[in-house]
Each structure stands twice: as C-alpha cells, then as structure tokens.
Amino acid sequence: MIRHIVLFTWTEEATDEQKAAVTAELRKLPGLIPQIRSYTVGADAGINQGNHEYAVVADFDSVDDYLVYRDHPDHQTVIAERIRPILGARAAVQLSV
Amino acid sequence: MIRHIVLFTWTEEATDEQKAAVTAELRKLPGLIPQIRSYTVGADAGINQGNHEYAVVADFDSVDDYLVYRDHPDHQTVIAERIRPILGARAAVQLSV
Incomplete structure (x- = not known):
C-alpha cells in the first residue's frame, strides 16, 4: 500500500470560504478517482501550537494507483x-506500508 | 477519532544508522502505549522530489488518548x-475524523 500524506499552511489572506471550498472539492475526488482506497482530509484540530493548518491522507494499492490520482485532471483542477x-507552505511524504 | 500526522526532514549530517534508529524506537511505542490504535511510520518512498523525509501517522480514539501518547515518557525519550x-524541519497536523 502507498499512503500519500500532505500538509498545508494557508496564506494570511485566505478566507474561511476558500478553506471550506478546498475540503468540499477534495471530498468529491473519491467519487471521481476509483484508485483511491481511503481518503481523509480536513483542518487541524487546534490541539497544538505551531501546526500546519490542513492535512490530506490518501491510501492506494500501488504506486501506479497513486500516480493516477496525482496526475488526474480533477485533482489537478482542485490544486490549481x-x-x-x-x-502558504506544503510538506508531503509518500509511505510504502 | 484523532489522527496525528507529523512529517520530518533530517539534517544533512544525519547517518543511515541514526535514521534507522528512529524507526526502530518508534515501532516499540505501540507495545508501550496502549492508547495507540494504529501506527504507521517510515521513510519517504522517493516517488516525488521536494518531499519531507519521514512520516508518522498515529490514530487514537480521542483527544485524551492522543495527549497520553504525546506526553508519554517513552515517546518523549525517542524525541529527545x-x-x-x-x-531538520517538522510539520504536524491533528485531524478529527
């Protein structure tokens, strides 16, 4: 299994509406990209200081399936x-588990 | 459920032995901290450029259980x-899922 993890910070100018649209649009992707096995997205829970603000954790059966997601036009549209x-900032890791 | 996610980069001076010791010591924690429900750790798979180098994804039933882990002496020893x-760098998010 490949677990794709990405954490974001947002710009200071980002509005609540813009942040909510990220979640709304990302949550459509499992219905559009059948290679996604598990998909967890959302804002930081506010437990600790100094965190990034948003996380995506997506599981795939294989590297090839992850690459389908990474390069999928619907995913690229949400990114763009x-x-x-x-x-703001982006940190990512793909784990082979 | 609370999903705790942390990504690391290592210093340029970090040795393979030091990096391997992080994984070996972290993987002991589920046996020492019963509040951990799921624990995935490891090095980046090398698929993409510009990634962080290491990830920890840990699931807990509640915020309180996550805090037991966060502050547990055995966990703090691995960190220290x-x-x-x-x-090098650290990026973290806790997701309520």
Whole structure:
C-alpha cells in the first residue's frame, strides 16, 4: 500500500470560504478517482501550537494507483483553482506500508 | 477519532544508522502505549522530489488518548534521544475524523 500524506499552511489572506471550498472539492475526488482506497482530509484540530493548518491522507494499492490520482485532471483542477491560490507552505511524504 | 500526522526532514549530517534508529524506537511505542490504535511510520518512498523525509501517522480514539501518547515518557525519550539530534524541519497536523 502507498499512503500519500500532505500538509498545508494557508496564506494570511485566505478566507474561511476558500478553506471550506478546498475540503468540499477534495471530498468529491473519491467519487471521481476509483484508485483511491481511503481518503481523509480536513483542518487541524487546534490541539497544538505551531501546526500546519490542513492535512490530506490518501491510501492506494500501488504506486501506479497513486500516480493516477496525482496526475488526474480533477485533482489537478482542485490544486490549481482551490489550493494554490491560498497556499502558504506544503510538506508531503509518500509511505510504502 | 484523532489522527496525528507529523512529517520530518533530517539534517544533512544525519547517518543511515541514526535514521534507522528512529524507526526502530518508534515501532516499540505501540507495545508501550496502549492508547495507540494504529501506527504507521517510515521513510519517504522517493516517488516525488521536494518531499519531507519521514512520516508518522498515529490514530487514537480521542483527544485524551492522543495527549497520553504525546506526553508519554517513552515517546518523549525517542524525541529527545533519536529525533531531535537529527531533526531538520517538522510539520504536524491533528485531524478529527
């Protein structure tokens, strides 16, 4: 299994509406990309200081399935239209588990 | 459920032995901290450029159980003795899922 993990911070100018649109659009992807086995997205719970603000954890059966997701036009549209306009920092790892 | 996610980069001076010791010591924690429901740790798979180098994904039934883990002496020992000496950057999120 490949577990894809990405954490974001948002710009100071990002609005609540823009942040909510990221979640709304990402949550459509499991219905559009059948290679996604498990998909967990959302805002940081606010337990600790200094955290990033948002996380995506997506599981796939194989590297090839992850690459289908990574490069899928519907995913790239969310990145280009919803994430990149409010993106501060990004940290990612793919784990082979 | 609370999903705790943390990504690390290592210093340039970090050795393979030091990196391997992080995994070996972290993987002992589920046997020492019964509040851990699921625990996935490991090095980045090398699929993409620009990634962080290491990930920990830990699931808990509640915020209180996560806090037991966060503050547990055995966990704090791994952080102090194995992670902090080779830590570059750290990014974390706790998701309520």
